[in-house]
Amino acid sequence: MRPVFPILIIGFVGFLSTWQVNAQTGIAISTSESVERSVRTVPCENDKRAEAVRELFKQVGATDEQIKNVELNKGKITNIVVRKEGRTKETIIVGAHYDKVGPGCGAIDNWTGISIIAHIFKSLTSIETNRSYIFVAFDKEELGLKGSAAMVKAMSKEEIAATCAMANFDSFGQSIPSIFRNVSSPKLTELAVDLFADTDLKLKATRIDNASTDSASFMSKKIPSISLTGLGSDRLSVLHSKKDQLENTNMESVDLGYRVGLILLTKLDTVPCQDLR
Ligand SMILES: [Zn+2]
Numbered sequence: 001m002r003p004v005f006p007i008l009i010i011g012f013v014g015f016l017s018t019w020q021v022n023a024q025t026g027i028a029i030s031t032s033e034s035v036e037r038s039v040r041t042v043p044c045e046n047d048k049r050a051e052a053v054r055e056l057f058k059q060v061g062a063t064d065e066q067i068k069n070v071e072l073n074k075g076k077i078t079n080i081v082v083r084k085e086g087r088t089k090e091t092i093i094v095g096a097h098y099d100k101v102g103p104g105c106g107a108i109d110n111w112t113g114i115s116i117i118a119h120i121f122k123s124l125t126s127i128e129t130n131r132s133y134i135f136v137a138f139d140k141e142e143l144g145l146k147g148s149a150a151m152v153k154a155m156s157k158e159e160i161a162a163t164c165a166m167a168n169f170d171s172f173g174q175s176i177p178s179i180f181r182n183v184s185s186p187k188l189t190e191l192a193v194d195l196f197a198d199t200d201l202k203l204k205a206t207r208i209d210n211a212s213t214d215s216a217s218f219m220s221k222k223i224p225s226i227s228l229t230g231l232g233s234d235r236l237s238v239l240h241s242k243k244d245q246l247e248n249t250n251m252e253s254v255d256l257g258y259r260v261g262l263i264l265l266t267k268l269d270t271v272p273c274q275d276l277r
Contacts, residue, residue, distance in 0.1 A: 019122065027266070028126035030060075030119040032255045038118055039173075039254055040246060042111035049098045049106075053080045053114060053137045060122035072150035079147050080137040082121060086129040091159075092268055093134045093166040093223075094120060094261075095148065095214055097141030104244030110141070112230065112249065113169035116258045123262050129269045131164060138214050141170075142240075148214035152221050164273040165225065166218040167265060171239065172230030172257040173249035179205035180227035183216045187276050188226045192264055203260065208235075224276035226264075230257045 018034040021027070038059070043052045050069070057067050062082050070079045080098070096113030100106025114137055121135050138147035155163075165188060170180070179189050189205050196203040208231070215225035230253040231239075238244055268276075 021126070025266075026127055027123050027262075029262075030122060030258065032251070035115060035119055035255045035258050036251045038115035039107065039112055039249060039251065041115075042105060042107045042246065044100075044105035046099055046106075049100070050078055050080060050137075050139070053098050056114065056118045057082050057121065057135075060118045061125060062121065070151075072154055073146070077139045077147050077150045079139055079151055082135040084121065084125050084129070084133040084135070086132040086269075088130055088132070089162055090131045090164050090273055091134055091162055092131050092164050092265065093136060093218065094169075094265065095136040095138055095166065096169040097138040097147065097214055099138075099140050099142050099147075100244075101142035102240035102244065103242040104238075104240070105246065106244055107246045107249050108173040108244050109171045109239050110169075112172035112254045112257065115254060116169045116172065116261055119258045120262050120265060124265065131269050133265070141214055145212060145214055145217050148217035152217045155221070160221050160223060163218075163223050164271075165268050165276055166215055166223050167261065167268070168213055168215040168218075168225065168227040169257060169261060170213040170227055170229050171235070172254045173251070174232035174234060174238070175230055175250075175253055176201060177203060177228050177230050177253070177257045177260045179203060180211075180213060180215075180229045181205040181207045182209075182211075183213055183219065184226040185219060185224045185276070188224045191267070191271065191276070192226060195264060195267055196260070201256070201260065222277070228257060228261060228264075230254065
C-alpha cells in the first residue's frame with residue numbers, strides 16, 4: 001500500500017489541465033493549480049458565500065439537482081449538501097464550514113476547507129466506492145457550530161447508526177496538515193496517524209486549546225469523527241482578523257490538505273465501521 005502515497009502526494013503537475021488520473025487507482029486527482037483556483041474564488045462577504053459554494057461544486061462536476069440547500073432551525077441555518085452514492089447504505093460525512101467571522105476575507109478560515117472538500121468530491125466521484133459520501137458545507141460554525149449541530153439534531157437514529165465516520169476540514173494555508181486532536185475520536189486519530197507513519201509526511205495530532213470545530217457536533221452523537229487543519233504557529237494573529245486574506249494563504253498547505261484528506265477518505269471506504277467505534 002505504501003508506494004501509492006508518495007505518488008498521490010507528489011507529482012500531478014500538469015499545464016492547463018485541471019486533473020489527472022492516477023494510473024494505479026483510477027482516481028482523478030486535481031492539480032495543485034486547480035485547487036488554488038478554487039481557493040481564489042472566495043467571496044469576502046458572508047451573504048455571497050452560500051451561492052459561491054454551489055458554484056464551486058458545479059465547477060468540480062456536481063449537477064444542480066445534486067446540490068441541495070438544506071434549511072434547518074426554521075430557515076436560520078442553510079447547510080449545502082452534495083451526495084455521492086456508494087454500493088452500500090453505510091455513509092461517511094465530509095464537512096467544512098463556509099461562513100466567516102471578523103474583518104478579514106475568511107480565505108484561510110474556511111474557504112480553504114470548502115475548496116478541499118469540493119476537490120475530494122471530484123476525486124471520489126471518479127471511482128466507485130463502497131460507502132456513500134455526504135459532503136456538507138456548514139453554515140454558522142463561527143456562531144457556535146450551529147450548522148453541524150442542526151444537522152446532527154435532524155439525523156434519525158438509523159442515519160446515525162449508518163454513519164461510519166465524519167471528516168472535517170477547517171483552516172488550511174499556514175502549514176502541513178495536522179489532526180485537531182481535541183475534536184477528533186481517538187481510534188480515527190490513531191488510524192490517520194498510522195496511515196501516514198511510513199511516508200515523508202508525518203501527520204501529527206495536536207491539541208488546540210480554547211477552540212472547537214464542526215466534528216465536535218458529530219462526536220457528541222458518538223459518530224467517529226476527525227478534524228484536519230493546516231494552521232501554524234501564526235494562527236492566533238490571523239484567524240478572525242483582517243489578516244485572513246488570500247495573500248496570506250499558503251496554497252501548498254491547502255493542496256496537501258486535499259491530498260491527505262483524499263488518502264484518508266479512500267482508506268475509510270475500506271475499514272470496517274465497527275473498527276472505528
Ligand atoms: Zn473555522
